Amino acid sequence: MRVSFPHLGHLWVPVRALFTELGVDHVVPPLNTRRTLTLATKNSPEGLCLPFKLTLGNFIEACELGADTLVQAGGAGICRLGRYGRTQECVLRDMGFQVQLLTAGVSEKKLQGIMQLFKKISGGAPWARIVSAVRFGLAKLNSLDEIEKEVHRVRAREKVKGQATALFQEATKAVDETGDYDSLKRRKQDYLERLRAVPQNGEDPLLVGVMGEFYVVLEPFSNNDVEIELGKLGVEVRRDLFISEWTRFSLFLNPLGINEKRRLQQAAMPYLKRDVGGDGWESVGEKVLHARHFDGLVHLAPFTCMPEIIAQNILPSVKEDIPVLTLLCDEQTGKQGMLTRLEAFVDLLKRRRASRRQKVGVH
Amino acid sequence: MVRVGIPRGLLTYQYLPMWKTFLEALGAEVVISPPTTRQTLAEGVRRMVAETCLPVKVFCGHAVALAGQCDYLFIPSIKSVEPRVYNCSKFLGLPDMVRAVVPEAPPILEADIDVNQGRRALYRAIYSLARPLTWNPWRVREATRLAMEAHRRYVQEMVREKKTPPQALGFSPPEEEAPHRLTVAIVGHPYIVHDDFITHRLLPRLKGLGVRVLVPEMALEEEMARAMAKLDGKAYWTYEAEVVGAGAYYLDQEEVDGAIGVAAFGCGPDSLMVDLVKRYARERKRPFLTLSLDEHSGEAGLLTRLEAFLDMIERKKRKCE
Numbered sequence: 001m002r003v004s005f006p007h008l009g010h011l012w013v014p015v016r017a018l019f020t021e022l023g024v025d026h027v028v029p030p031l032n033t034r035r036t037l038t039l040a041t042k043n044s045p046e047g048l049c050l051p052f053k054l055t056l057g058n059f060i061e062a063c064e065l066g067a068d069t070l071v072q073a074g075g076a077g078i079c080r081l082g083r084y085g086r087t088q089e090c091v092l093r094d095m096g097f098q099v100q101l102l103t104a105g106v107s108e109k110k111l112q113g114i115m116q117l118f119k120k121i122s123g124g125a126p127w128a129r130i131v132s133a134v135r136f137g138l139a140k141l142n143s144l145d146e147i148e149k150e151v152h153r154v155r156a157r158e159k160v161k162g163q164a165t166a167l168f169q170e171a172t173k174a175v176d177e178t179g180d181y182d183s184l185k186r187r188k189q190d191y192l193e194r195l196r197a198v199p200q201n202g203e204d205p206l207l208v209g210v211m212g213e214f215y216v217v218l219e220p221f222s223n224n225d226v227e228i229e230l231g232k233l234g235v236e237v238r239r240d241l242f243i244s245e246w247t248r249f250s251l252f253l254n255p256l257g258i259n260e261k262r263r264l265q266q267a268a269m270p271y272l273k274r275d276v277g278g279d280g281w282e283s284v285g286e287k288v289l290h291a292r293h294f295d296g297l298v299h300l301a302p303f304t305c306m307p308e309i310i311a312q313n314i315l316p317s318v319k320e321d322i323p324v325l326t327l328l329c330d331e332q333t334g335k336q337g338m339l340t341r342l343e344a345f346v347d348l349l350k351r352r353r354a355s356r357r358q359k360v361g362v363h
Numbered sequence: 364m365v366r367v368g369i370p371r372g373l374l375t376y377q378y379l380p381m382w383k384t385f386l387e388a389l390g391a392e393v394v395i396s397p398p399t400t401r402q403t404l405a406e407g408v409r410r411m412v413a414e415t416c417l418p419v420k421v422f423c424g425h426a427v428a429l430a431g432q433c434d435y436l437f438i439p440s441i442k443s444v445e446p447r448v449y450n451c452s453k454f455l456g457l458p459d460m461v462r463a464v465v466p467e468a469p470p471i472l473e474a475d476i477d478v479n480q481g482r483r484a485l486y487r488a489i490y491s492l493a494r495p496l497t498w499n500p501w502r503v504r505e506a507t508r509l510a511m512e513a514h515r516r517y518v519q520e521m522v523r524e525k526k527t528p529p530q531a532l533g534f535s536p537p538e539e540e541a542p543h544r545l546t547v548a549i550v551g552h553p554y555i556v557h558d559d560f561i562t563h564r565l566l567p568r569l570k571g572l573g574v575r576v577l578v579p580e581m582a583l584e585e586e587m588a589r590a591m592a593k594l595d596g597k598a599y600w601t602y603e604a605e606v607v608g609a610g611a612y613y614l615d616q617e618e619v620d621g622a623i624g625v626a627a628f629g630c631g632p633d634s635l636m637v638d639l640v641k642r643y644a645r646e647r648k649r650p651f652l653t654l655s656l657d658e659h660s661g662e663a664g665l666l667t668r669l670e671a672f673l674d675m676i677e678r679k680k681r682k683c684e
Contacts, residue, residue, distance in 0.1 A: 045634055045635070047626075047629065047630070047634030048634050049631075049634075068605055080632070086595075086635075088436070160622075216440040271459065274442075274456070274459070274475055276459075278451040278452065280456065304414060304631060305628045306451055306453055306631040310455075311413075311416060312458045314463040317462075317463040
C-alpha cells in the first residue's frame with residue numbers, strides 16, 4: 001500500500017512528516033505544474049471546478065509514481081467537494097489505475113474522523129504514536145504559516161523584489177528536512193530573523209485582503225501566484241485563511257463550541273442570512289468587516305463555484321465601501337491578463353487612498 | 364387581500380400546487396409570473412454576475428416581473444428535504460440573491476427548510492412563512508396539511524397519467540395519443556426541461572419529430588431511488604433522483620430507445636451527475652446525448668444535434684431488428 005494525497009499550498013510538508021513518523025509508505029505528488037493541469041483537464045468531466053481538476057491531476061501523477069491508496073477530503077452538506085472522491089475514482093479506474101480512494105469526512109467527524117483515517121492508513125499503529133505524529137506535523141504546519149505571515153509583510157516592503165519569496169522557498173525546504181522539535185524551532189527563528197533583516201524601502205504599502213474559496217486562496221498555482229504578484233506591486237497581502245488556522249479551529253476548537261467564523265457570519269447577516277456551503281457566507285462577511293481598515297479586497301473563486309457565485313451576486317449590494325476585484329480561476333486563466341487587471345486595481349487603490357488622505361488633511 | 368407572488372422558475376415546477384394551496388388556505392391571492400420570454404431572460408442576465416447559471420438568471424427575471432405586482436414574494440430557502448441530503452448552494456442563497464439584485468422587490472417570504480434541524484425547527488420555519496398572513500398556528504397547521512395533500516395528488520397524477528409538470532399544472536394542454544417511431548427519455552431538472560423558452564421548445568419539437576417523450580416525473584419515485592442506489596449509492600444532492608435516478612432507470616427500460624441529458628452550463632451538481640449517467644450509458648451501450656444550455660445556445664445548432672441523434676438511434680434500432 002502506497003499512500004498519496006492532493007496538494008494544497010505547503011500542506012505536503014506536515015503530511016510528509018506525519019506519514020514518515022508513522023512509517024507509512026507514501027509518495028508526495030510532484031508540485032502542481034502545467035502538466036498536472038493538462039493531464040487533469042484531459043481526463044475530467046468538463047464542467048467541474050478547478051480544485052477538482054488539480055487534485056485529480058495530483059492523483060494521476062501520484063499513481064504514475066506507484067501510489068495505490070489516495071486520500072481526499074469529503075463529507076456531506078458542503079459543495080461539490082463531498083462528491084469529488086466518487087468521480088475521481090471512476091476517472092482513475094478508466095485510466096487503468098487500480099486505486100483505492102479514502103475520504104476524510106472533515107466537515108462532520110472533525111478530529112475523530114481524521115484520527116481514524118490515520119489509524120487505518122498506518123495499519124493500526126498505537127494511538128500514542130499517531131497522536132505524537134500528528135503533533136509533530138502540526139508543529140511544522142504552524143511554523144510554516146508563521147513564516148508565511150512574515151513573508152507577506154516583507155514582500156511588500158523589500159528593496160529588491162523576490163528576496164522574501166526565495167527565502168520562503170528555502171524555509172519550506174528546511175522545515176521539510178528537520179526531524180525534531182528543537183531544530184524545527186531553531187530554523188523557524190533563523191528564517192524569521194533573516195526575513196526581518198531584508199533591506200526595506202521604507203514606504204507605507206497598500207493593504208489588500210485576499211479572500212474567497214478555500215482551495216484557490218491556499219494553492220498558489222491555482223491563483224497564478226496572486227500574492228507574489230501583489231507583493232511585486234508593493235502591496236501588503238492580508239488573509240485570514242491559513243491551513244494552520246483551519247486545522248486549529250475545525251479539528252480542535254469548533255467541537256468545543258468556539259467558532260472563529262461567527263464574527264464574519266454576523267457581519268454578513270444583513271446581506272446573506274444563511275450558510276450556503278463552501279465559503280460564500282464568509283466572503284460576504286469579509287467585505288463588511290474589512291471595509292474600514294483595508295484598501296481593497298481580492299476575491300478569488302474557481303469558475304462555476306456555487307457558493308462564491310452567490311457571494312459575487314451579493315457583494316455589489318454591500319453598503320460598506322471598499323473596492324473588490326474578483327478573479328476567477330480555471331484552466332483557461334492567463335497570467336498576463338491577470339497581471340493587467342491587478343495593475344489597474346492597484347492604481348485605482350493608490351488614487352483612492354491619496355484622495356481620501358487629502359480629504360481628511362493627512363499627507 | 365394580500366397578494367403573494369411566486370416566480371415561475373426553479374422549484375416552482377416541483378412544488379407549485381403545495382405552495383399555492385398553502386398560501387390560498389391562509390387567505391392570500393397567489394400571483395404567478397407569466398412564462399419566460401426574451402425580456403425575462405434579458406432582465407436576469409443584466410442584473411446577475413455573468414457566470415451565474417441559466418435557471419437562476421431566469422428566476423431572477425421572473426422575480427423582477429413580479430415586483431410591483433404583489434405585496435410579498437414567496438422564495439423559501441430549501442436546504443434539505445431528506446435526512447443528510449443537501450441542496451445546491453444556489454437554492455439556499457436564492458432569497459438573499461434576489462434581495463441583492465432586485466432591490467425594488469417587495470419583502471420576501473423566506474424560511475430555512477432543513478429537515479436535519481428537527482421537527483420543531485421545521486414547524487417554526489413553516490409558521491414564519493405564514494406569519495404575515497395569519498398569527499393563528501391552527502390555521503397554519505390546517506393549511507400545511509392541505510398543502511401536503513395537494514403535493515401528493517400532483518406527484519401521483521404525473522406518474523399515473525404520464526403527464527409532464529406543465530400539463531399537470533394546467534399550463535399546457537394534455538397530450539393526445541399520437542403514433543410514434545421512437546421513445547426517448549429526457550433526464551434533467553424540471554425547471555430546465557419544462558421551460559420551453561430556454562430549451563428552444565425541446566419537448567414539442569421532439570413530439571413533432573414523431574418521438575414519444577418520457578420525463579423523470581413520470582417514473583415512480585421508488586423505482587428511481589432503486590435505480591440510483593445501484594449506480595450511485597446514497598443520494599448526495601436533493602434533486603439527484605431526477606437526473607441520476609431517472610437516467611439509470613430509463614436506460615434500463617427496453618421500451619426506451621435513448622436518453623437526452625439536459626443541463627445548464629455551469630451547473631455544479633449536474634457536472635457530476637450527468638457525467639455519472641453518461642458513464643452508465645456508455646457501459647450499457649445505450650445512446651445518450653448531453654445538451655448543455657445557456658443564454659447563448661442557438662436554436663439551429665440544437666436542432667442539428669437533435670436530428671443527428673435521432674437518426675443515429677433509428678439506424679441502431681433498424682440494425683438490431
